[in-house]
Amino acid sequence: MKQPRNRHFWNRNGRTVTIYVFLGALMIFVSVFNQDFFTLGNFKNLLRSSFPLLMAALGQTLVILTGGIDLSLGGIVALCNVVCVLFMNPDSALGFVPALAAAAVVGLACGAFNGALVTRGRLAPIIVTIATTAIFDGLALLLMPKPGGSVHRAFAKFLTRGLSGAFPFLLFAGILVLVRRLAGSTPYGKALRAIGGSDHAAYSTGIRVDRVKFWAYCLAGGLCAVAGIFLSAQMNSADATIGKNYAMNAITATVVGGTAMTGAVGDPLGTIAGVFIISIINNMLNLFGVSSFYQFVCQGLILIGALSLSALGQMPMQTRHLARCPRK
Numbered sequence: 001m002k003q004p005r006n007r008h009f010w011n012r013n014g015r016t017v018t019i020y021v022f023l024g025a026l027m028i029f030v031s032v033f034n035q036d037f038f039t040l041g042n043f044k045n046l047l048r049s050s051f052p053l054l055m056a057a058l059g060q061t062l063v064i065l066t067g068g069i070d071l072s073l074g075g076i077v078a079l080c081n082v083v084c085v086l087f088m089n090p091d092s093a094l095g096f097v098p099a100l101a102a103a104a105v106v107g108l109a110c111g112a113f114n115g116a117l118v119t120r121g122r123l124a125p126i127i128v129t130i131a132t133t134a135i136f137d138g139l140a141l142l143l144m145p146k147p148g149g150s151v152h153r154a155f156a157k158f159l160t161r162g163l164s165g166a167f168p169f170l171l172f173a174g175i176l177v178l179v180r181r182l183a184g185s186t187p188y189g190k191a192l193r194a195i196g197g198s199d200h201a202a203y204s205t206g207i208r209v210d211r212v213k214f215w216a217y218c219l220a221g222g223l224c225a226v227a228g229i230f231l232s233a234q235m236n237s238a239d240a241t242i243g244k245n246y247a248m249n250a251i252t253a254t255v256v257g258g259t260a261m262t263g264a265v266g267d268p269l270g271t272i273a274g275v276f277i278i279s280i281i282n283n284m285l286n287l288f289g290v291s292s293f294y295q296f297v298c299q300g301l302i303l304i305g306a307l308s309l310s311a312l313g314q315m316p317m318q319t320r321h322l323a324r325c326p327r328k
Contacts, residue, residue: 015258016270023273023280030284044165048234050279051168052077052227053249054272057257058179059220060250061271065183066216067196067263068118068125073224073250074243075136076110080228082140085149085238096155099232103225110136111221115214133247140240147239156233168230175226180268182219192216196263253278 031037056073063070084103089095110132117128160168183189191212194202203209231242257274259266285298 015265016267016273019256019258019270019273019277023277026277026280026284030280030287033284034287044168046276046279046283047172048160048168050275051172052231052234053246053253053279054172054275055175055223055227055230056246056250057253057271057275058175058268059223060247060254061257061259061266061268062179062183062192062216063125063220064251064254064259064261065192065196065263065266066213067199068213068216069129069251069261070114070217070220071126071129071247071251072110072114072133072136073220074246074248075133075140076107076221076224076243077227077231077246078240078243079110079136079140079143080107080225081231081242082144082149082228082238082240084229084232085151086143088149088151088232090150090152092152096152099152100229103229103232104222107221107223107225107228108218109221110224111218112214114221115217118217119210119214137240137243140243144238144240147237147241149238151232151236153236156236159230159233175223176268176272179219179223183266183268188212188215193264196260196265249278 027037036042056077060070060073080103083106084099086099087102088099114125114129114132117123117132118125121128158167159171163170181189183192191202191207194205194207195209195212199209227246228243232238235242253274254266254271255261255274256277257267257270257272259271281298290298
């Protein structure tokens with residue numbers, strides 16, 4: 001018996017819809033205290049400040065969909081930020097090209113290193129990425145012990161404010177469409193979710209489990225390279241410690257956005273809402289002058305509320321599943 005179309009939609013997108021309702025309510029709440037919140041300029045600033053975390057969170061989503069986790073994303077972001085600035089030639093018309101290439105190669109290489117250790121080494125992702133976090137952070141500090149460097153001015157201006165401030169949005173939208181398409185209806189996306197459901201079941205159907213996992217970590221590293229490059233343009237310099245909070249924030253945004261830590265279930269579109277919730281909460285607490293000692297408590301409580309609302313999106317499906325279970 002076929003389910004009604006609206007019920008089928010809710011089963012597939014309930015988490016995402018619920019978290020966007022929470023995001024909308026949060027935005028309305030903040031606008032009561034800040035009349036400039038619903039302005040184009042503020043949204044541009046919000047996107048620019050959130051862009052690096054958006055990239056890292058999308059990468060984390062791909063990894064978590066396989067049932068894994070990557071705690072080294074912050075280290076990759078920092079290392080790519082440092083490499084990008086070190087290879088930058090501010091005095092040459094195309095001095096940013098080697099920097100982009102170097103950062104992209106480093107990001108992909110870091111992701112490949114993680115993926116190889118997880119798939120070929122048969123090591124637990126959480127252990128691998130804790131270890132590689134120390135490696136990537138150490139390399140970044142070795143290359144640049146103190147913040148510094150300079151960035152190609154025209155490149156930095158275009159990347160962060162080009163096309164009247166629309167370029168960051170266009171870049172973000174393009175990457176989101178590609179990642180969501182990849183994680184959705186493509187054979188690779190179906191394989192990601194199958195592996196997140198069960199490695200052994202996926203393998204028995206002919207899916208190359210190791211290859212799919214390996215590329216998930218590579219893609220996460222590539223997205224972190226984009227984040228590191230954007231940070232270089234945003235700061236006009238590099239800082240080896242810049243990625244300290246990115247891994248945890250990326251995990252939080254991914255889970256708040258409806259991606260299950262057990263894998264298989266999730267939507268990159270929901271992750272985007274999770275990132276903006278984190279960014280708005282941080283801005284809101286600063287706006288209210290909340291002491292830094294209490295900000296983490298307030299942020300945690302609000303995020304728990306978001307997680308609770310996200311879980312409600314799955315209740316109808318769980319209720320039907322229990323109803324079909326035979327009673328003893």
